[in-house]
Amino acid sequence: MKQSFQVDERGYYGEFGGAFIPEMLYPNVEELRSRYLDIIAEPAFKKEYDDLLRDFVGRPTPLFKAERLSAKYNTNIYFKREDLCHTGAHKVNNTVGQILVAKRLGKNKIVAETGAGQHGVATATVCALMGMECIVYMGAIDIERQAPNVARMRMLGAQVVAAQSGSKTLKDATNEAMRHWINNPVDTHYIIGSVVGPHPYPDMVARFQSVISEEIRSQLLEKEGRDYPDYVIACVGGGSNAAGAFYHFLDEPRTQLIAAEAAGKGINSGHSAATTFLGKPGVLHGSKSLLMQTADGQVIEPYSISAGLDYPGIGPMHANLSLTGRARFFGVTDVEALDAAVECSVMEGIIPALETAHALAVFDKLQAKPDEVIVVNLSGRGDKDLSTYQQHLKLND
Amino acid sequence: MTKMNRITQLFVKATEPILNVYATAGYPNFGDTLTVLHALQEGGVDIIEIGMPYSDPVADGETIQQSNQVSLDQGMTVAHLFEQLKAMRQTITVPVLLMGYINPVLQFGVEAFCKKCAEVGIDGVILPDLPMAEYESEYQAIFEQYGLYNIFLITPQTTDARIAQVDANSKGFIYMVSSASTTGAKTGISDIQETYFKRINGMNLKNPRLIGFGISDRASFVKASESAAGAIIGSAFVKLLGQTQNLHADIVGFVQSIKGKK
Numbered sequence: 001m002k003q004s005f006q007v008d009e010r011g012y013y014g015e016f017g018g019a020f021i022p023e024m025l026y027p028n029v030e031e032l033r034s035r036y037l038d039i040i041a042e043p044a045f046k047k048e049y050d051d052l053l054r055d056f057v058g059r060p061t062p063l064f065k066a067e068r069l070s071a072k073y074n075t076n077i078y079f080k081r082e083d084l085c086h087t088g089a090h091k092v093n094n095t096v097g098q099i100l101v102a103k104r105l106g107k108n109k110i111v112a113e114t115g116a117g118q119h120g121v122a123t124a125t126v127c128a129l130m131g132m133e134c135i136v137y138m139g140a141i142d143i144e145r146q147a148p149n150v151a152r153m154r155m156l157g158a159q160v161v162a163a164q165s166g167s168k169t170l171k172d173a174t175n176e177a178m179r180h181w182i183n184n185p186v187d188t189h190y191i192i193g194s195v196v197g198p199h200p201y202p203d204m205v206a207r208f209q210s211v212i213s214e215e216i217r218s219q220l221l222e223k224e225g226r227d228y229p230d231y232v233i234a235c236v237g238g239g240s241n242a243a244g245a246f247y248h249f250l251d252e253p254r255t256q257l258i259a260a261e262a263a264g265k266g267i268n269s270g271h272s273a274a275t276t277f278l279g280k281p282g283v284l285h286g287s288k289s290l291l292m293q294t295a296d297g298q299v300i301e302p303y304s305i306s307a308g309l310d311y312p313g314i315g316p317m318h319a320n321l322s323l324t325g326r327a328r329f330f331g332v333t334d335v336e337a338l339d340a341a342v343e344c345s346v347m348e349g350i351i352p353a354l355e356t357a358h359a360l361a362v363f364d365k366l367q368a369k370p371d372e373v374i375v376v377n378l379s380g381r382g383d384k385d386l387s388t389y390q391q392h393l394k395l396n397d
Numbered sequence: 398m399t400k401m402n403r404i405t406q407l408f409v410k411a412t413e414p415i416l417n418v419y420a421t422a423g424y425p426n427f428g429d430t431l432t433v434l435h436a437l438q439e440g441g442v443d444i445i446e447i448g449m450p451y452s453d454p455v456a457d458g459e460t461i462q463q464s465n466q467v468s469l470d471q472g473m474t475v476a477h478l479f480e481q482l483k484a485m486r487q488t489i490t491v492p493v494l495l496m497g498y499i500n501p502v503l504q505f506g507v508e509a510f511c512k513k514c515a516e517v518g519i520d521g522v523i524l525p526d527l528p529m530a531e532y533e534s535e536y537q538a539i540f541e542q543y544g545l546y547n548i549f550l551i552t553p554q555t556t557d558a559r560i561a562q563v564d565a566n567s568k569g570f571i572y573m574v575s576s577a578s579t580t581g582a583k584t585g586i587s588d589i590q591e592t593y594f595k596r597i598n599g600m601n602l603k604n605p606r607l608i609g610f611g612i613s614d615r616a617s618f619v620k621a622s623e624s625a626a627g628a629i630i631g632s633a634f635v636k637l638l639g640q641t642q643n644l645h646a647d648i649v650g651f652v653q654s655i656k657g658k659k
């Protein structure tokens with residue numbers, strides 16, 4: 001059955017999506033578009049993917065009841081523990097899937113972009129696993145603020161290339177990865193790290209991440225006697241962990257979908273990455289979506305303390321969820337995210353990624369009832385952010 | 398009856414290889430756009446392609462990216478550009494194309510954009526990230542209403558079937574990207590590329606082709622022109638714009654040397 005918030009045959013979610021790519025990328029994207037559904041439906045593909053998710057990634061990830069936070073907010077809060085995935089975040093669900101697709105397309109080299117470095121690490125990891133060459137573009141600024149992940153990628157054998165153009169962050173790393181693909185069209189597959197890019201990427205990445213909500217359903221049934229929560233909360237950079245956590249609840253009216261965007265120093269401070277609040281429809285990186293831009297259509301350089309949310313766009317699925325009101329979007333500031341990271345650490349014994357901390361900062365705003373059930377997608381762990389935490393929380397003073 | 402588009406006229410009349418030169422608007426200085434157009438025309442250029450600067454030009458290499466950024470930093474916008482081109486047709490007689498990315502056009506408004514193009518005398522548009530299917534369903538009718546040609550690209554990886562489709566949808570000429578690359582990434586023309594050029598020539602397309610990407614001097618221009626109606630120079634010219642101390646004279650000299658008139 002076709003779900004109404006899913007992509008249509010033309011690659012659109014409502015008015016958002018499509019494939020706005022230069023002709024140089026058309027053959028590759030068209031090959032992917034015409035084949036991805038058949039490839040991922042093959043029994044042999046499914047088996048290889050499921051086996052790797054179980055034995056390499058460590059799935060299913062647990063659904064953990066956060067008892068002390070539940071008591072504090074007088075409701076029932078569960079964490080979907082994507083932080084326990086191999087490499088420390090949900091990103092690997094997608095890279096495992098895409099590298100198996102790349103193999104079937106006959107590609108032997110991989111290019112990727114990365115912001116926080118989590119997607120870069122997850123890509124370098126599967127490339128090592130499959131013996132494929134790996135080039136990761138990363139903004140020069142992000143290379144500095146996510147040094148541990150740069151070291152991990154290099155240890156895994158990947159080549160990390162600094163993107164020196166524009167804002168030197170995720171947007172520019174994505175430009176450079178696309179340029180690399182234009183210059184290397186035959187042997188290379190581009191593993192995009194979120195539900196962005198030209199169709200079919202947003203849908204393909206959402207499908208690979210949808211294992212998150214699939215597991216939530218069966219785990220909740222076991223723990224709460226029902227297979228849907230009242231709320232699912234996820235942070236949104238490009239939107240892949242949110243897409244995965246929302247996927248099987250998109251057409252479940254009893255579940256409210258809650259998205260946390262990075263409001264940086266405040267939504268209207270001029271230093272923010274809260275795209276649904278500040279963006280207008282536009283085209284970036286191959287799809288039409290909401291985009292932070294000037295009146296002249298130039299992309300605005302966003303800001304967030306969190307490298308993984310520091311992106312001026314948002315996946316077309318989420319633009320549609322926002323416009324239709326199907327999901328509620330909250331802007332979470334740097335300070336609110338840092339507070340939430342501390343709260344989660346000291347009350348539940350889990351240091352979350354800075355990106356994830358944004359999702360942990362909206363409990364107050366929900367006013368959930370005592371008998372309601374919230375699932376927060378704990379998209380990643382905070383190891384990579386320790387230096388930012390040290391600096392802002394004065395942990396070593 | 399609308400009059401014949403300048404691009405069509407040019408290809409009908411041309412007796413020697415056609416030279417199309419790309420220049421970023423408002424570069425090297427904000428007010429240089431018309432100066433550059435005049436010098437190009439004086440040097441003997443056949444078509445001028447004005448680049449509308451964009452913050453994220455994914456099909457372009459470093460040289461054009463940087464010129465785009467400089468131009469944006471100096472305040473260039475689509476609206477400013479139309480203002481600068483307002484009186485262009487009092488002096489510029491060669492066909493003029495606008496090249497850029499779809500997002501600034503969307504924000505300006507597609508219809509408003511086409512209307513302005515017609516007003517100032519633009520003959521065609523190159524928007525590499527506007528795919529053919531999207532163009533046909535959402536834009537073609539408006540473009541045609543204002544007499545604007547939309548120039549499509551083909552690459553060595555484009556299939557014969559798609560090239561035939563491009564040919565059917567094209568007016569003016571087809572922009573033949575010489576190799577799998579962004580602009581300015583490679584220079585010169587290899588044997589592999591010549592095989593590709595031959596393959597396209599063997600297809601009996603109704604539209605003429607101009608070869609672009611990697612054309613930088615007289616030798617590569619002549620070589621490319623053996624396999625097409627002419628060629629397009631971008632990065633090599635933008636590099637000159639970024640370095641010259643004598644804008645007018647150097648541009649005239651550059652064009653003359655490419656055309657073999659000096």
Ligand SMILES: Cc1ncc(COP(=O)(O)O)c(C=O)c1O
Nearest residue numbers: 118194237238239240241308380
């Ligand atoms: C832990 C974690 N969560 C969330 C994100 C944001 O990406 P997305 O919105 O695609 O889930 C990132 C990106 O790097 C991340 O590392």
